[in-house]
Amino acid sequence: xxxxxxxxxxxxxxxxxxxxxxxxxxxxxxxxxxxxxxxxxxxxxxxxxxxxxxxxxxxxxxxxxxxxxxxxxxxxxxxxxxxxxxxxxxxxxxxxxxxxxxxxxxxxxxxxxxxxxxxxxxxxxxxxxxxxxxxxxxxxxxxxxxxxxxxxxxxxxxxxxxxxxxxxxxxxxxxxxxxxxxxxxxxxxxxxxxxxxxxxxxxxxxxxxxxxxxxxxxxxxxxxxxxxxxxxxxxxxxxxx
Numbered sequence: 001x002x003x004x005x006x007x008x009x010x011x012x013x014x015x016x017x018x019x020x021x022x023x024x025x026x027x028x029x030x031x032x033x034x035x036x037x038x039x040x041x042x043x044x045x046x047x048x049x050x051x052x053x054x055x056x057x058x059x060x061x062x063x064x065x066x067x068x069x070x071x072x073x074x075x076x077x078x079x080x081x082x083x084x085x086x087x088x089x090x091x092x093x094x095x096x097x098x099x100x101x102x103x104x105x106x107x108x109x110x111x112x113x114x115x116x117x118x119x120x121x122x123x124x125x126x127x128x129x130x131x132x133x134x135x136x137x138x139x140x141x142x143x144x145x146x147x148x149x150x151x152x153x154x155x156x157x158x159x160x161x162x163x164x165x166x167x168x169x170x171x172x173x174x175x176x177x178x179x180x181x182x183x184x185x186x187x188x189x190x191x192x193x194x195x196x197x198x199x200x201x202x203x204x205x206x207x208x209x210x211x212x213x214x215x216x217x218x219x220x221x222x223x224x225x226x227x228x229x230x231x232x233x234x235x236x237x238x239x240x241x
Contacts (some may be wrong), residue, residue, distance in 0.1 A: 009033050012045055025111070053117060069082070097207040109121050143173065145170055
């Protein structure tokens, strides 16, 4: 395969040694890797819309990764894997709330990064978005999810969700009122096995809660069940006159 025939992954990170390592792992997987070392240039490159995915570091010269992501999301739905500092849960939550599809804490296993990239692309590729989408429309209280159009409305207003958040919400709506374990959510939403040290689902749930807000009556939409998982609140039934 020629390099020009390969799908391009854009890496925006000022760590030269690490970006070289990413190239060494991603290129044998069939990707072309393009590297930009500052936020401003990285944003301009990402907006050209010919990349398959962006790997974006938080700490960048000129414009930090959060601001790059915020501006990018105003114009592009391109998948983004965010690189955060080890143990900095705030960065991860902010990244997901701003529109990242997933995150990985530094330092990381390069093979784990490749696996995350593959999982994101399986969720966000055109073929994946068509697979299993039969035009189903799910409605729970004031939230309406259209599977074919990949849209979510709350009270008639569009809610912008990442691919992972959309798939998470669809899983919740299909099972409203039932507790769903983290293991099931990892498999169905993130396409990987559960790890007790991986807080990805919890962070996606936190972001989804913030974007959807409480139910019209003030109840929490998504509730954590200790040592079990999460439950999306089923609508209260009212007797019809």
